[in-house]
Amino acid sequence: MPIIRTNGDVMLHFRPAYSRWACTLALSLSALCVSLPSHSYDDYQLPSLGGAPVSVSNEEFRLGRAWLRQFRAQAPQWQDPIVSDYLESLVARLAPYSQLGSLQTTTVMVDNRSLNAFAVPGGVVGINSGLFAFAEDEGAFVSVIAHELGHLSQRHYARGSARAEQTQLPAMAAMLAGMLIAASGGGDAGIATAMGSQAALIQDQLTYSRRFEQEADRIGLQAMAEAGYDPEAMVRMFDTMQRLSRLQGGTPPEFLLTHPVSDSRLSDAQARVSQLSVASRYTSDTLYDMMRARALLSIYRNSPQQAASRLAQEDAEEPALRYINALIDAHNGQTDRALQTLDQLANELPDYGMLPASAANVALEAQRYDEAISRSQRLLRLMPNYLPAQLTLAEAQLQRDPEAAYDLLRDITTQHPESPQGFNLLAEAAGRSGFNGWGHLARAEHLQLTGRVDRGIRQLSIAKDAAQQENDTQALARIEQRREAFLEYREALEKF
Numbered sequence: 001m002p003i004i005r006t007n008g009d010v011m012l013h014f015r016p017a018y019s020r021w022a023c024t025l026a027l028s029l030s031a032l033c034v035s036l037p038s039h040s041y042d043d044y045q046l047p048s049l050g051g052a053p054v055s056v057s058n059e060e061f062r063l064g065r066a067w068l069r070q071f072r073a074q075a076p077q078w079q080d081p082i083v084s085d086y087l088e089s090l091v092a093r094l095a096p097y098s099q100l101g102s103l104q105t106t107t108v109m110v111d112n113r114s115l116n117a118f119a120v121p122g123g124v125v126g127i128n129s130g131l132f133a134f135a136e137d138e139g140a141f142v143s144v145i146a147h148e149l150g151h152l153s154q155r156h157y158a159r160g161s162a163r164a165e166q167t168q169l170p171a172m173a174a175m176l177a178g179m180l181i182a183a184s185g186g187g188d189a190g191i192a193t194a195m196g197s198q199a200a201l202i203q204d205q206l207t208y209s210r211r212f213e214q215e216a217d218r219i220g221l222q223a224m225a226e227a228g229y230d231p232e233a234m235v236r237m238f239d240t241m242q243r244l245s246r247l248q249g250g251t252p253p254e255f256l257l258t259h260p261v262s263d264s265r266l267s268d269a270q271a272r273v274s275q276l277s278v279a280s281r282y283t284s285d286t287l288y289d290m291m292r293a294r295a296l297l298s299i300y301r302n303s304p305q306q307a308a309s310r311l312a313q314e315d316a317e318e319p320a321l322r323y324i325n326a327l328i329d330a331h332n333g334q335t336d337r338a339l340q341t342l343d344q345l346a347n348e349l350p351d352y353g354m355l356p357a358s359a360a361n362v363a364l365e366a367q368r369y370d371e372a373i374s375r376s377q378r379l380l381r382l383m384p385n386y387l388p389a390q391l392t393l394a395e396a397q398l399q400r401d402p403e404a405a406y407d408l409l410r411d412i413t414t415q416h417p418e419s420p421q422g423f424n425l426l427a428e429a430a431g432r433s434g435f436n437g438w439g440h441l442a443r444a445e446h447l448q449l450t451g452r453v454d455r456g457i458r459q460l461s462i463a464k465d466a467a468q469q470e471n472d473t474q475a476l477a478r479i480e481q482r483r484e485a486f487l488e489y490r491e492a493l494e495k496f
Contacts, residue, residue, distance in 0.1 A: 064122025066492035068108060071126075072420065073451025078109040078129050078298060079421060081388040082354045082361075086291050087145075091125055093282070094146050097226035099153035099219060106418050113299045119148040132295030136314050138288035139233025142224060146234070150219030151212070214268060221272050228282030231273045238266050287352060289320030297327060304328045319345055327358070335366040353379060357388040364396050372396035387416065394425055402432035413442070420449045437467030437475035441482065453490045460486065 087107050095105060105123040110116070116128040125148060135141035221231040289311070296307035308324045316324075322341055330338035339359055346355040360375035376393035380386060390412050397405035409426035416422055423446040430439030440463030447456035460483050467475040 061122050062488070062492045063495060064120050064124055066489065066495070067120055068106070068122065068124045069449060069451040069453070069489070070493065071108065071451070072449065076111040077420075078111040080109065080294055080298065081391050081421070082357055083291050083294050084109055085386070085388055086287070086354070087125075087127065090142065090145060091149070093227050094142070094149055094223050097223040098146065098149040099223075100149065101153075103152065105152075111298065117144050117148055119152045123152065125149070125152075129295045129298050132292045133299055135237075136292075137233070138283070138285050139224075139230055140237045140240075141288065142229050143220060143231075143234035143237045146220030146223045146229075147216050149223065150216030153219055154212070154215050210265075214265060217265070217269055218272060221269065221276060225276040225278050228279050230278055230281070231276050235266065235269050235273055238269060242266065286317045286319050286349070287354070289316040290323045290352075290354065292316070293320055293324035293327065297324065297331075304331055319349060323355075323358075327362075330362040330365065333366075335362060335368070338362050353383045353386055354388065357386065357392065360389060360392045360396075364392050369396045369399045373400065385415070387412070387419075391421065391425070394429070398425070398429055398432065402429050405429040406433045406435060406438075409442075410438075413445070418449065420446055423449065435470075435472075435475075437463050437470055437472045437479070439463075440466050441475065441479055444482070444486070448486055448489055451493070453486055453493055457483070457486050457490065 084107065087109065091105055091107060100123075103123045105125050108124060108126040110126060110128045112128040113130040113133060114128055115130040115134040116126075117131055118124075118126045120126075125145070127145075131141065131144060135144065217234065221234055224231040224234065293307070293311055293316070296310060297304055300307040300310075305328065308321070308328060311324055312321055323345060326338045326341035326345075329335075329341070339362060342355055342359040342362065346352070346359065349355060356375060356379045360372050360379065363369075363375055364372040372392055373396045376389045376396065379389045380393065383389065390408065394405045394408045394412065397408065406426070406429040409422060409429050413419060413422045413426055423442045427439050427442035427446060430436070430442055440459055444456040444459035444463060447453070447459055460479055464476065464479050467479060
């Protein structure tokens, strides 16, 4: 989903020709890796827009994951484990109803106040921090994610390029490269790369895009209803976008260049909402407002009070206002006051594990390592695999008991093999604990996850030497196994 620009707090600038094409690519590449579900729109008395599914190769999946590594290397990452866990749980809630089959998704968050969300082959779902700024309630936010999952499930790129089967993989690699340059601010070079000899195929995507948008809307609306979210939120989002487009006059937001919200699309969505019944309603606007608080603090990092003022002006729930003020207190060095507020909120809202996790992180940032450890351990007794608490505990243990941190981080990276932050901490913990072979291996994993595969391969050689000196046969076996995988990663990256 390409970027929405608004005046004011969400950044406003336009590169019309380049962004139209680049954003089209982001949508047309939404999903390559799943099979169509057994039921059809006829089950819901809706007309079908889609055709037969196109079989998808492992090569396409590999290209999508290679793209993610390159994206991490070039786009500024928003490192917030609490928000990341929320995003992953939201995707996991929608996924069973989004016709994704066995596709395993992974999420990435971008430190950019421009509103953007995207989905690419390999099940990669990404958002900018600006999405939280634009979507003032959870329903609006969910509607964007549900729409993107709809693109994934319907494999719109594969269907749109069916007439170019012989060149599908080269075309995909070229387009992903163009998206990558576009996402990292490469200007017109992005569209030049993406177009190349594939101009006719990209034109096909423009031809199909409006139909695909309606199809993704329909999948998203159904998923929202079945997951317990009010699908009317998507209609409200469309209405907001349509009004925004009219306000912008002859220069509509980039989002609407490839997601045109016509009256017919709006009425189609409204008609479908009227046919849907919502399952056991699930709402967490208070939790969403707290996540939004964290996003706004990231966006207004140099003027945090502005984030609090905006949250208050946009009718955030009262606990979220207290939450953002506690984080601001922590930022200003008033740690005791911040912790007192967070503890009160945790007592009032005991189901929100992110509150004690926030308190533990506040203690960590204040270098109260023993308190961060005790708070994290207390939370993990209730939520044993809660990643934000695990990462805070590991980082605090690095200062007190590196071997304990090493053991914990080995577990974390086993459970979360796509976590650059986990491997970065593991490399440090292994080094401090004298496990040099494993430490260099963890550093290599961090390098490959962030798109620096050649450096990762060189790091594996250093890891091998260290493991030989330590006579660590287990590490040596793992290093050789990972070398083969790294070479495959490099082969996929070379396609860009």
